[in-house]
Amino acid sequence: MHRNSAATVSGPVLVIGSGLLGASVGLGLSVQGVETWVSDISPTTEAVAADIGAGRSLARLVEQVGPESARADIDPQLVVVATPPDVAAHTVAQALEDYPQAAVVDIASVKEPVLLALRETGADLSRYIGTHPMSGREKSGPVAARGELFMSRPWVICEHDDVAPETVRLARGLATDLGANVATMDVQEHDATVALISHVPQVMSSLLASRLRETPLESLSLAGQGLRDTTRIAASDPGLWVQILSANARPVVETLYGVREDLNRLIATLERPTADGARLDIAELMTEGNDGVARIPGKHGGAPKAFSALTVLVDDTPGQIARLLAEVGEIGVNVEDMRMEHSQGQPVGMVEISVVPTARDGLVHELTERGWKIAE
Ligand SMILES: NC(=O)C1=CN([C@@H]2O[C@H](COP(=O)(O)OP(=O)(O)OC[C@H]3O[C@@H](n4cnc5c(N)ncnc54)[C@H](O)[C@@H]3O)[C@@H](O)[C@H]2O)C=CC1
Numbered sequence: 585m586h587r588n589s590a591a592t593v594s595g596p597v598l599v600i601g602s603g604l605l606g607a608s609v610g611l612g613l614s615v616q617g618v619e620t621w622v623s624d625i626s627p628t629t630e631a632v633a634a635d636i637g638a639g640r641s642l643a644r645l646v647e648q649v650g651p652e653s654a655r656a657d658i659d660p661q662l663v664v665v666a667t668p669p670d671v672a673a674h675t676v677a678q679a680l681e682d683y684p685q686a687a688v689v690d691i692a693s694v695k696e697p698v699l700l701a702l703r704e705t706g707a708d709l710s711r712y713i714g715t716h717p718m719s720g721r722e723k724s725g726p727v728a729a730r731g732e733l734f735m736s737r738p739w740v741i742c743e744h745d746d747v748a749p750e751t752v753r754l755a756r757g758l759a760t761d762l763g764a765n766v767a768t769m770d771v772q773e774h775d776a777t778v779a780l781i782s783h784v785p786q787v788m789s790s791l792l793a794s795r796l797r798e799t800p801l802e803s804l805s806l807a808g809q810g811l812r813d814t815t816r817i818a819a820s821d822p823g824l825w826v827q828i829l830s831a832n833a834r835p836v837v838e839t840l841y842g843v844r845e846d847l848n849r850l851i852a853t854l855e856r857p858t859a860d861g862a863r864l865d866i867a868e869l870m871t872e873g874n875d876g877v878a879r880i881p882g883k884h885g886g887a888p889k890a891f892s893a894l895t896v897l898v899d900d901t902p903g904q905i906a907r908l909l910a911e912v913g914e915i916g917v918n919v920e921d922m923r924m925e926h927s928q929g930q931p932v933g934m935v936e937i938s939v940v941p942t943a944r945d946g947l948v949h950e951l952t953e954r955g956w957k958i959a960e
Pocket residue numbers: 600601602603604605606623624625626629666667668669671672675691692693694716717718719720721722723724725726824828
């Protein structure tokens with residue numbers, strides 16, 4: 585097994601809650617050769633996580649040697665709590681008690697309620713730190729897990745007054761060993777930030793998608809990438825989001841007040857679209873959106889960067905995209921971003937490739953020479 589020599593976490597690591605996130609952590613560490621164990625309240629979920637290689641099953645070991653010996657045998661350096669937000673504090677408190685030598689991190693999407701609940705237990709919090717990987721999927725459970733889930737994504741570490749330096753070191757090490765970029769902030773700043781950049785986007789996507797429930801299928805079949813982009817995360821797990829939104833209600837509401845104000849303004853304008861100033865008002869709203877989206881950082885969290893896109897038509901058959909990307913590589917151009925769109929009812933796909941502006945014209949020429957069809 586490949587082990588990054590600069591890795592911080594030597595293991596063993598116990599992951600409690602082996603769903604999407606927990607199994608992804610387990611997979612990412614296991615492939616690096618770290619001794620990893622998984623545990624879940626659902627025996628089936630735990631068995632699936634173990635089967636896909638996310639770690640060894642704690643329950644299996646408990647069956648063989650009993651709970652106390654199992655805990656002593658594993659003796660984890662680090663426990664990663666990946667249970668849902670409403671049980672995260674309880675799971676952390678139990679882990680601190682069960683594994684008195686271990687550092688314990690949780691990865692729940694909301695941080696202040698977990699820290700406050702832990703403070704109430706009176707637990708020694710020097711071995712605990714809250715963290716939050718800013719990467720996920722709209723699916724849950726270990727079957728959707730990916731060891732690469734955290735690569736080049738931010739991972740927030742929320743230091744608090746009682747945490748020991750060794751705990752911080754291991755939490756940061758976990759994030760970097762899994763390929764993530766560490767960001768630090770306190771729990772309040774974290775919760776306010778994710779309300780705006782993650783929780784309200786989820787709400788907006790769900791509200792928009794809920795408009796589609798009674799739309800005739802013929803109308804939906806006309807949908808292009810705009811609707812798909814804005815509703816992708818509406819497929820997220822309602823059970824998880826009930827917990828996230830209720831735990832972070834105050835910061836989410838603060839952002840929604842602003843959205844409500846803009847929505848009221850737009851409705852009032854569109855009710856009288858020919859009134860003096862109406863068009864200017866619409867233009868202003870759209871421009872404000874342009875300004876906001878231009879501020880979202882580009883690839884790898886760098887500053888927004890303008891790439892040039894070209895759209896290549898590919899047959900909807902296996903291996904075409906791999907062949908296209910291989911040829912772009914042969915031509916010597918780096919793909920900065922890529923997305924795929926299917927044309928409705930056609931056996932053809934459209935691959936939009938973003939490259940640095942200076943490479944675009946040459947690439948169009950070379951690909952055309954090689955027989956690819958470019959939709960400019
Ligand atoms: N889904 C996402 O995109 C992201 C989720 N998170 C956070 O990660 C955590 C896990 O979320 P997912 O993996 O998406 O959910 P999931 O539903 O896929 O996994 C959660 C697992 O925890 C288990 N579980 C529940 N109570 C338990 C308990 N008391 N003891 C042991 N296991 C228990 C469940 O059986 C389930 O397998 C949540 O706190 C969530 O806020 C963080 C970043 C992204």
